[in-house]
Amino acid sequence: MLELSIPDMSCGHCVATVTKAVKALDADATVTADLASRSVSIETRAEPKAIAEALAEEGYPASPK
Numbered sequence: 001m002l003e004l005s006i007p008d009m010s011c012g013h014c015v016a017t018v019t020k021a022v023k024a025l026d027a028d029a030t031v032t033a034d035l036a037s038r039s040v041s042i043e044t045r046a047e048p049k050a051i052a053e054a055l056a057e058e059g060y061p062a063s064p065k
């Protein structure tokens with residue numbers, strides 16, 4: 001389980017974009033977002049580094065919690 005802090009994730013649209021970026025790497029990934037704390041829990045087999053790069057590319061820099 002990957003726990004990331006994504007400070008720029010501020011609404012449902014952001015969550016959708018973040019989720020889509022993760023699923024593009026791993027269609028079977030489970031993304032659980034918590035807007036209040038601007039964080040996500042990701043269940044995936046993709047490399048954490050690849051996830052972080054994909055999110056940064058979408059405009060949502062993430063850092064480990």
Ligand SMILES: [Cu+2]
Nearest residue numbers: 010011013014
């Ligand atoms: Cu948003």
